[in-house]
Amino acid sequence: MALFRKAEKLCGGEGKESMHVATYNAVIHGLLINGQAADAEAIPDVYTYTTIFDTLLQSNRPDAVMRMLDVMETAKIPANTATYTAIIDCLIRRKGEKNVRAALQLANKMEADGIPANEVTFTSLLAGVSRDDELPAMVQKQLVAEIMAKMTARGMEPNRVTQTFLLLAALKADSKTGIDQAMQIWREAIAEKGNPGHIPHPTYFILLTGLAKNERYDHVQEVMEYIYRSGWQPKGPLEKLIKQLSMEIALRG
CATH class of the missing domain: 1.10.220 (Annexin V; domain 1)
Incomplete structure (x- = not known):
């Protein structure tokens, strides 16, 4: 905070609401380049640099990444x-x-x-x-x-976490290709371990919700039948979702 207070003082805007973040960043940038971070009794953290980075990007600077790295190097950030x-x-x-x-x-x-x-x-x-x-x-x-x-x-x-995000991205595509890709990711995941419990509850929730949203109840049935055959018992929100989808499929005949 001392670094921000020094920036505020140098801008002559101490206590004023009109100070713009770009103004702070410009002065902080100058303090770092001039090696005055220590004098300001603060060591900038990643949030400081991300804020400066954001300002460079907002300015549409093509060299934003290089400028950011220059500032970090000047401030001796590892x-x-x-x-x-x-x-x-x-x-x-x-x-x-x-x-x-x-x-x-x-x-x-x-x-x-x-x-x-x-x-x-x-x-x-x-x-x-x-x-x-x-x-x-x-x-x-x-x-x-x-x-x-x-x-x-x-x-x-891909680990269990990355598989979840891959599924999320595929399902957001809202297309046959995206659905096919999501099912392929799921099939590869279960083939690897042969146990539905290996895949986290949130991943199944995302998959089934996305399939139902796209009205791909054939794939919904495939996933749920695999879960039933395996003997694995989902809990909480996933269990409720499966019951809800089972009722929807039954009503569809």
């Missing part, structure tokens, strides 16, 4: 997987194609610099893309494929 992943996660949570692509660009830059992205990095990217309602379905599909290609190239297999 360039490691954890730092990059934290900034990527903060950035991608802000939604919008511009932020998502900037996060991917940052991931590419860290790997180009010999800093390996890990499963946490890729899961964060997948989660952000899958949950982003502002992204067009085709863009979302393209970005998911790009992230998965990077994971595959590094020998990383």
